[in-house]
Amino acid sequence: MTRLLTRRGFFGVILVVVSALLLSGCTPLILPESWAGITPDGVIGADGRYEARYLYIAYRDTVFRVDTQTFPESRPTERFVDWAAHGNRLFTRPVLGEDNLIYVGSYGHQLYAYSPAASPREVNIPSFAPTPGAVPLIADPLYYNGAVYQGQGDKGINVLDAKTGALRTAFTDTQNGIWAAPLIDSATNTLYFASMDQSLYALTADTMTLRWKLPLDGAVGGTPLLADGVLYVGTFNSEMIAVDVSKDQPEILRRFKTKGWVWSTPVLSEGILYFGDMSGAVYALNSADFSPKWQAQVEGAARGRVAVVDDKVIAAGEQRYLKAFNRESGALMWTSSPPTDDRILGDLVVIGQDVIVTTLSENQLVVAFNLATGGRAWFVRKPNSDDFARLTLTPSAR
Amino acid sequence: MDFLTNPFIVALLFLYRAFGESLFVAIVVFTIITRAVTFPLTQQQLKSSKKMQELAPALKELKERYKGDREKQAQAQMVLYRQYGINPLAGCLPLVIQMPILFGLYGAIYSALGNTPLQFVDLHQRLLIPNLSQMLPLKTSFAWLNLGQPDPLFILPVLVVATTWLQMKLTMPPPPDPKDPSAAMTRNMTTIMPLMIGLFSISFASGLSIYWVVGNVLGIVQYALMGRIDFRTMRGKANAPTQSISIKDLDLKEVDAMPSRAKPTGANRPAPATASAPAKSAPVVTSTKRKLSESRSVQQRKSPKR
Numbered sequence: 001m002t003r004l005l006t007r008r009g010f011f012g013v014i015l016v017v018v019s020a021l022l023l024s025g026c027t028p029l030i031l032p033e034s035w036a037g038i039t040p041d042g043v044i045g046a047d048g049r050y051e052a053r054y055l056y057i058a059y060r061d062t063v064f065r066v067d068t069q070t071f072p073e074s075r076p077t078e079r080f081v082d083w084a085a086h087g088n089r090l091f092t093r094p095v096l097g098e099d100n101l102i103y104v105g106s107y108g109h110q111l112y113a114y115s116p117a118a119s120p121r122e123v124n125i126p127s128f129a130p131t132p133g134a135v136p137l138i139a140d141p142l143y144y145n146g147a148v149y150q151g152q153g154d155k156g157i158n159v160l161d162a163k164t165g166a167l168r169t170a171f172t173d174t175q176n177g178i179w180a181a182p183l184i185d186s187a188t189n190t191l192y193f194a195s196m197d198q199s200l201y202a203l204t205a206d207t208m209t210l211r212w213k214l215p216l217d218g219a220v221g222g223t224p225l226l227a228d229g230v231l232y233v234g235t236f237n238s239e240m241i242a243v244d245v246s247k248d249q250p251e252i253l254r255r256f257k258t259k260g261w262v263w264s265t266p267v268l269s270e271g272i273l274y275f276g277d278m279s280g281a282v283y284a285l286n287s288a289d290f291s292p293k294w295q296a297q298v299e300g301a302a303r304g305r306v307a308v309v310d311d312k313v314i315a316a317g318e319q320r321y322l323k324a325f326n327r328e329s330g331a332l333m334w335t336s337s338p339p340t341d342d343r344i345l346g347d348l349v350v351i352g353q354d355v356i357v358t359t360l361s362e363n364q365l366v367v368a369f370n371l372a373t374g375g376r377a378w379f380v381r382k383p384n385s386d387d388f389a390r391l392t393l394t395p396s397a398r
Numbered sequence: 399m400d401f402l403t404n405p406f407i408v409a410l411l412f413l414y415r416a417f418g419e420s421l422f423v424a425i426v427v428f429t430i431i432t433r434a435v436t437f438p439l440t441q442q443q444l445k446s447s448k449k450m451q452e453l454a455p456a457l458k459e460l461k462e463r464y465k466g467d468r469e470k471q472a473q474a475q476m477v478l479y480r481q482y483g484i485n486p487l488a489g490c491l492p493l494v495i496q497m498p499i500l501f502g503l504y505g506a507i508y509s510a511l512g513n514t515p516l517q518f519v520d521l522h523q524r525l526l527i528p529n530l531s532q533m534l535p536l537k538t539s540f541a542w543l544n545l546g547q548p549d550p551l552f553i554l555p556v557l558v559v560a561t562t563w564l565q566m567k568l569t570m571p572p573p574p575d576p577k578d579p580s581a582a583m584t585r586n587m588t589t590i591m592p593l594m595i596g597l598f599s600i601s602f603a604s605g606l607s608i609y610w611v612v613g614n615v616l617g618i619v620q621y622a623l624m625g626r627i628d629f630r631t632m633r634g635k636a637n638a639p640t641q642s643i644s645i646k647d648l649d650l651k652e653v654d655a656m657p658s659r660a661k662p663t664g665a666n667r668p669a670p671a672t673a674s675a676p677a678k679s680a681p682v683v684t685s686t687k688r689k690l691s692e693s694r695s696v697q698q699r700k701s702p703k704r
Contacts, residue, residue, distance in 0.1 A: 033514035
């Protein structure tokens with residue numbers, strides 16, 4: 001060791017140790033494990049648009065709210081962030097509950113609840129109790145009837161009291177983690193969810209007792225879609241599957257083989273099922289028999305949920321472009337411009353004439369494109385320390 | 399590196415299926431196979447380094463003889479290599495070939511262990527055979543470990559440090575002259591490298607640490623099978639070369655006949671001629687070099703004659 005501490009050797013050791021510490025210790029902070037989740041503060045209408053003004057976004061160490069209707073006078077291509085709070089590796093989609101509480105799951109094994117209601121510009125402190133379990137929360141939370149249903153990264157779902165965070169009940173009999181929000185059919189008091197253990201589950205929602213389990217032969221990373229007693233679910237075995245859940249025991253009605261993994265929740269509109277896959281293919285299938293109506297292609301994986309609005313089906317390609325296809329024929333109507341700064345992997349949201357998506361770029365984390373032309377309308381960067389300082393000022397000082 | 403990583407991922411997944419969906423066994427078998435396939439390269443590298451070790455005294459003599467004239471040194475070294483049929487690059491070439499394979503392997507294990515959404519997006523693009531998707535996600539539980547997460551008990555990082563240190567100590571014997579600058583570098587390497595890799599393994603998926611530990615153990619076994627293990631090297635003692643090579647047998651007339659390129663300047667004085675330096679050559683050294691050469695001359699005077 002004494003020999004090591006020669007002048008050159010000493011600095012060499014320091015350099016190596018610092019590099020090693022930086023690489024080993026900071027790697028999880030530098031590399032994002034997921035993409036930003038985005039939630040409008042309204043409901044989706046029959047025309048595929050959200051009746052909403054605000055967007056809640058969670059990404060890495062920040063959860064914030066974007067007012068889609070206000071912008072700085074000198075920069076009309078931006079939008080104001082009017083509330084933001086710090087968190088720890090927040091990667092699930094924020095979910096709105098009662099009393100204006102926002103729930104976000106984290107890779108730090110915790111579910112946070114934020115309350116921006118007191119003042120839009122006040123920075124709030126996370127106030128939710130830690131979720132039991134020692135694995136990342138990847139699935140979006142589900143708020144229902146005073147409870148938060150949170151799928152766990154290793155296995156099972158916890159049901160937490162929405163106000164206190166106390167564990168009410170749990171279901172732990174899955175063989176692997178749950179990566180997507182569950183779905184509740186309030187009419188039958190049934191909770192549906194699919195797991196990475198390649199099975200679809202149905203539970204009694206309030207007691208979390210198992211009703212049935214159905215093998216799907218592929219892991220599932222997205223929330224199923226329920227329509228008229230049929231669940232539509234895509235798998236990592238490159239299939240879209242229709243399951244009849246209207247009877248006591250489930251029955252697989254039909255399967256459609258896709259080119260790549262199906263990760264997102266499909267959209268059903270006027271009897272046609274629209275979805276993209278990880279090979280970049282976008283499908284329009286007749287939901288009744290899965291016969292293809294048309295098929296199109298985007299650049300890179302179509303990971304996120306497509307938007308079906310007016311005469312268009314809009315899908316985002318991982319390689320930084322959105323494409324709008326004619327809803328009837330699948331013909332290309334426009335390609336967004338300019339390309340986004342980084343990959344697009346999140347779901348699409350349409351508010352008014354804006355098609356909104358998140359990217360992996362912190363400089364253009366949220367980007368909106370014009371629904372009619374595909375031209376970029378505005379963007380929002382991830383809030384930095386200056387933004388936080390601005391948000392703590394009084395409204396008049398902004 | 400995708401052209402290597404992607405086939406390796408496929409191979410790893412096939413092994414996973416073949417060995418009852420045990421990722422631990424798949425990684426161990428995968429490491430054994432790749433080590434076996436690259437064994438000829440490893441063997442060649444070790445043979446070459448052994449030969450270079452045998453040549454070390456002769457190289458040192460040449461340096462002394464042509465002190466201050468790098469061109470003559472280089473020419474004389476080439477004569478030495480030619481006479482003993484050694485390609486100085488032969489030691490590096492296997493390493494150069496193995497490095498991409500190692501990086502590919504590393505990437506394959508890292509990708510296959512994916513347990514976050516972004517890692518899965520990456521993995522999807524790497525699966526050359528779509529049917530392999532049926533096996534995902536891989537079952538990563540083994541003993542106390544989740545092979546996709548770092549070891550919470552830090553047992554594997556300790557094993558990584560220990561086996562890396564042991565392998566480096568055994569396969570990189572210190573040079574015969576402990577005052578040689580390369581000896582200090584070797585000492586630093588064998589101390590810093592294991593610590594550095596150990597630090598990395600604290601935050602790496604434990605599946606990667608298993609690959610590293612198994613690879614190190616296999617490396618030691620391979621070295622032992624070649625009959626090269628000498629545990630004295632672990633105490634910092636140099637291996638005695640099995641065959642001593644001297645420059646007495648070399649035909650260096652051609653080199654000696656070359657005009658000297660060394661030019662004396664006002665700042666530099668000609669070094670005192672050593673016993674082995676040719677009389678007609680007047681090498682020039684800087685003051686630092688001169689001090690070194692003087693200290694070496696003293697050493698030579700102290701050391702017994704061969």
